[in-house]
Amino acid sequence: MSDEREITLTVNGTEHTIEVEPRRLLVHAIREDLGMTGTHIGCDTGNCGACTVLVDGEPIKSCLMFAAQADGSEILTVEGMEDLPDAGPELHPLQEGFKEEHGLQCGYCTPGMLMAGKALLEENPDPDEEEIREAISGNLCRCTGYQNIVKAIEYAADELDDAERVAADGGALAADTAGDGGPDPADGPLYEADAGDADTFCGREDCCGGPSTDETHPGEDPPAQFDTEHMGGDDE
Amino acid sequence: MKSAPFEHHEPESVSEAVSLLESLDDPTILAGGQSLVPMLRFRLANPDVVVDINGIDSLEYLREEDGYLKLGALARHADVEDSDLIDERYGSFADTAPLVADPQIRNRGTVVGSVAQADPKGDWGSVLIAHDGEVVVEGPDGERAIPADEFFLLPYDTTLGEEELITEARVPTPADREGSAYHKLKRKTGDYAMAGVAARLRFDDDGRIESAGIGMTAVDITNARASEAEEALEGERPSPELFEEAGELAAEASNPESDEHGDASYKERMVDVLAQRALGDAAERAGAVKRRVTQ
Numbered sequence: 001m002s003d004e005r006e007i008t009l010t011v012n013g014t015e016h017t018i019e020v021e022p023r024r025l026l027v028h029a030i031r032e033d034l035g036m037t038g039t040h041i042g043c044d045t046g047n048c049g050a051c052t053v054l055v056d057g058e059p060i061k062s063c064l065m066f067a068a069q070a071d072g073s074e075i076l077t078v079e080g081m082e083d084l085p086d087a088g089p090e091l092h093p094l095q096e097g098f099k100e101e102h103g104l105q106c107g108y109c110t111p112g113m114l115m116a117g118k119a120l121l122e123e124n125p126d127p128d129e130e131e132i133r134e135a136i137s138g139n140l141c142r143c144t145g146y147q148n149i150v151k152a153i154e155y156a157a158d159e160l161d162d163a164e165r166v167a168a169d170g171g172a173l174a175a176d177t178a179g180d181g182g183p184d185p186a187d188g189p190l191y192e193a194d195a196g197d198a199d200t201f202c203g204r205e206d207c208c209g210g211p212s213t214d215e216t217h218p219g220e221d222p223p224a225q226f227d228t229e230h231m232g233g234d235d236e
Numbered sequence: 237m238k239s240a241p242f243e244h245h246e247p248e249s250v251s252e253a254v255s256l257l258e259s260l261d262d263p264t265i266l267a268g269g270q271s272l273v274p275m276l277r278f279r280l281a282n283p284d285v286v287v288d289i290n291g292i293d294s295l296e297y298l299r300e301e302d303g304y305l306k307l308g309a310l311a312r313h314a315d316v317e318d319s320d321l322i323d324e325r326y327g328s329f330a331d332t333a334p335l336v337a338d339p340q341i342r343n344r345g346t347v348v349g350s351v352a353q354a355d356p357k358g359d360w361g362s363v364l365i366a367h368d369g370e371v372v373v374e375g376p377d378g379e380r381a382i383p384a385d386e387f388f389l390l391p392y393d394t395t396l397g398e399e400e401l402i403t404e405a406r407v408p409t410p411a412d413r414e415g416s417a418y419h420k421l422k423r424k425t426g427d428y429a430m431a432g433v434a435a436r437l438r439f440d441d442d443g444r445i446e447s448a449g450i451g452m453t454a455v456d457i458t459n460a461r462a463s464e465a466e467e468a469l470e471g472e473r474p475s476p477e478l479f480e481e482a483g484e485l486a487a488e489a490s491n492p493e494s495d496e497h498g499d500a501s502y503k504e505r506m507v508d509v510l511a512q513r514a515l516g517d518a519a520e521r522a523g524a525v526k527r528r529v530t531q
Contacts, residue, residue, distance in 0.1 A: 022244030022286070044237065046274050047426060049340060058343045064273045065344065068244060069290060137425035138338025
């Protein structure tokens, strides 16, 4: 009943033709049929985002898509990051950022976080903190409290921006006063909590838990007041 | 966990899909799959046959046509989120899309699939109700339009026939003085609503409310309409007092269950608050009131 069928997936630029059952999930095809275990399976329920990959440039959860549905697609996984055109000699700036900013502890969520970060920077090269938190809101991290993941993505955005400026300047060195390739100390303190920014850690929205949410909270924002002069009509 | 084995069909046209639904034994339709795939994997759904409609390109649209905003069965949540047309004219849709699940799921999941899933915690059913929307279905006997009020029967159960495919969800295009909004309470990104309220208000030239629509999420066995609140609004001028009254009537019409997130009386109170906020936004977007700066 469940005949295997042949599908073609172009993963990180390399075309693979494999035979899969219709029930084969994309994440299993990537990990087991293609042997690329960088893409993780975390929750098995579509919640955690560890299995995030880019399919034709869009981040999706590969545990919520059948491999057969990705037939003919271009897929990017974490293994392909270092070979991207904007990667450095060893790592992609996003990967550098996670290293430099301690954006990981156990590392389980990291491949998915990198993919979500990549999709964000592709669309928005200069995201603010809120936009970064929204972009990674489908990815759970149980170690970092997210703060350093946000910083890692900010680091990558700065690096990519510098690289673009260097390219535009015809190869002149971009501003990097420390000369270490890292973010410029003049940009502000590296550890915001040390600088006494209590909101960073205890603000309700990102307190101890998930990425910030942007929905309103009842009790916080009273119903709107109206200016009756603008309500139209004249019998008041 | 793996799904049980199934036969996978990939029709390329609506007519091909409908003939498959007619001829196959108990088929399940797969669109975005963001609810169905986990259900298959946990074997809460065990179809022998899956009809995957993702290859029907003609269902990929979001447009205004013939007096309706029409969303084809393959319009993803992200398509709504990214649409300028939605931003400009459909406040409730613009509010709802970014509050559905998370970015990855919004890239795959479809509005129509969410409506078809008929989870009472799903957001889009409330939006369709507030806008007097319809689902358009294609079956062996041709096309029919089912009003949103008549579509939802029970959790995960609708009046869709076994051999029918939903091709589209649609709502009437807004009048000049019309606005809509959606407010949703949830604990964190990715959660379903604890409560949600969609509101739509149309005003006459005299500034009175000509027509009102209120749909509620997660506070009854299906997405539900707050009819008494709508009636209380119609014919009146907008004011905080009027919206307070409507909020109370919506709360009375709701029928939430207590759970780990809150007891029923709390959720009723939230319906009241969310309804007032959604009505306030809808009126403001209709250009009928101007929000006073309160700070």
